Amino acid sequence: MITLTINDKTIHTQVGRSILEVARDNAIWIPTLCYHEALKPYGGCRLCLVELETPRGSRVVSSCTFPAEDGMVVHTNTKTIQQSRQIVAQLLLARAGHVPFIRELAASVGVNDTPYTLPQDTCVLCARCVRACQEIVGMSAISIANRGSDRVVVPPFKISSADCIECTTCVLVCPTDAITLDDITDSSRTVHEWQSEYARGACRLCEYTLNGN
Template sequence: MITLTINGLEATVDEGTTVLEAARFLGLPIPTLCHMEGLSPYGACRLCVVEIGEGPKAKIVSSCTYPAQDGLRVRTSSARVVRARKMVLELLLASCPQSKTIQDLASFHNVRQQRFRQEHDDCILCGLCVRMCEEQMMAKAIGFRGRGQTRSIGTPFDVRSEACRLCGGCMYVCPACQLRCTYTEPDKAVCGGCANLSPPCVDIESFDDMMCYMSPCVACETAAH
């Protein structure tokens, strides 16, 4: 067992527990974006930063990947942490301003404006969908491609992967592209959804086993009107 101090509170946790889990065990809120129970920690979004150590040796680390150590002193909402977190949120907001999840997080943390160039990307490369596909769906249909500015997530060669079962899990977990319906591009689709039906989504009640991560569906609504 490991004993660490978080915001002055002592917590005793099992070995292998991360600082994030320990803090949540104590009921301390740490915002996360790329963290999900059941998926391996990745440390991509940097929203979960906390401050560890004392004095000049204090440093900022991502709590979702930092293992709890005996005697570790953690501060989850010091001025430095709040500042870092706000900066991260500003940057995320600049790359994906249309994401409801990021907007909500920004508003919750009192980020009212951002100073950077608006990008309108539909991906923050948090890797949630990649890990979902690999670790929960056992498919490994999508992955990271390229590097640096051209890094992106998708299937190899941008064609529909044979490993993909159109479960839609990647879109379910995505914090940025939740409302992207791939019905219009069936050859690149990662969600079978309504594209399997013809005409799409009519008589949806008659398809008991139909799985669509998006309910109500954008495509059906468009078709109805």
């Protein structure tokens, strides 16, 4: 057992858990986007940042990837944290302000509009789909290609992947509905540049069929 303090509240917990998990268990709210309970922490969205008190001053870390340690002093709602969350929220709004989930998320950290202008995209590159395909399904049919501002989620070479088993896990874990069932099953659709050649069929793992058969 270890003992740590989050927002002046003393908490006892087991070793090997992240600050985020401990906070959630104790009803302390930390906003997240790329975090998903079924997936390994990614530390990509930077919304879950918290501030640690250390002998060498304060330190900002992502709570989803940082393990809770004995004697740790954590603050989840300092001025620094609020500001960094707001910048992340403003950037998310600039890219995907048309997505209701993103607007709600931004509103939850007190942001309703953005000073930035970015090309619009429903996909916010949280990589939940990519990680689910790899970690849960074990197929790795999709990945993030390119780098920097050109990053996109695509199947290899932007053509339908032979590794895709049409399980639609990526659709389920996508927080912004950037991937739709049609992207995977309808060959006429090219959203996300996913062009599937497959006839609509059952998932090769669980035999679930999309059209309800």
